[in-house]
Amino acid sequence: MSQPTKYWAVVPAAGVGKRMNANCPKQYLPLAGQTVIEQTLHNLLRADVFTAVSVAISVEDPYWPELPVARHQQVITAPGGKERADSVLSALKALQAQASDDDWVLVHDAARPCLMPSDIHLLINTLANDPVGGILALSSHDTLKNVQEGSIVATLDRSHVWRALTPQMFRYGMLKSALEANEGNPAVTDEASALELQGWQPKIVEGRPENIKITRPEDLALAAFYLQQLNLEQSV
Numbered sequence: 001m002s003q004p005t006k007y008w009a010v011v012p013a014a015g016v017g018k019r020m021n022a023n024c025p026k027q028y029l030p031l032a033g034q035t036v037i038e039q040t041l042h043n044l045l046r047a048d049v050f051t052a053v054s055v056a057i058s059v060e061d062p063y064w065p066e067l068p069v070a071r072h073q074q075v076i077t078a079p080g081g082k083e084r085a086d087s088v089l090s091a092l093k094a095l096q097a098q099a100s101d102d103d104w105v106l107v108h109d110a111a112r113p114c115l116m117p118s119d120i121h122l123l124i125n126t127l128a129n130d131p132v133g134g135i136l137a138l139s140s141h142d143t144l145k146n147v148q149e150g151s152i153v154a155t156l157d158r159s160h161v162w163r164a165l166t167p168q169m170f171r172y173g174m175l176k177s178a179l180e181a182n183e184g185n186p187a188v189t190d191e192a193s194a195l196e197l198q199g200w201q202p203k204i205v206e207g208r209p210e211n212i213k214i215t216r217p218e219d220l221a222l223a224a225f226y227l228q229q230l231n232l233e234q235s236v
């Protein structure tokens, strides 16, 4: 009898977030009564689909062990790497003994605390029978320019341009081998790009615009507002 498909979450959380100008990595900044990473992990855990969540943490990080969620029974800690892709690969390797090549992995940035469980379910349900997998993404409302040295050299056809969000959902075996084949390649800025470099064409699934990445100080106030709105929406 075949086993039901398993879903794993991988959370790269080993960045320093220089653009925040804060005295700790951005994932530990306070947001709506918790830290950013606690909000992110609670959103993943309450989706109620993951066998475990593998979190990549810098080996010099003194903040993570202080958080109760670090000891949650579904949370596994893996050592972070130099680049985001290295951290993702490390978190995948931490699942090696338990995960099968055909299991699905959803990779989600620690710095995206406003992910709605409904977007996780949308991604999973839309891609359930897809041979490759795909990502949450947003269409562009603005006209987009190709700029070189401060001058516009072209206007892009925005109907073909999407903004990549996370989670990004791929089969465990395919994702791990794509990241291993492209180790050290600076073109790998997300999981989809590693798959694309292997010749695959991942799908896009339109996500919610509230799923922002905390990058600059002003993003925290916006994220707090979105969380309040999303919680209100869930309570009705």
Ligand code: C5P
Pocket (backbone or CB within 6 Å): 011, 012, 013, 014, 015, 016, 017, 027, 056, 080, 081, 082, 083, 084, 085, 087, 088, 109, 110, 111, 112, 213, 214, 215
């Ligand atoms: O820096 P940026 O916002 O693009 O990082 C996206 C995510 O990747 C963050 O959650 C960050 O903690 C993580 N990251 C990582 N290891 C690195 C660099 C970034 O886990 N070496």
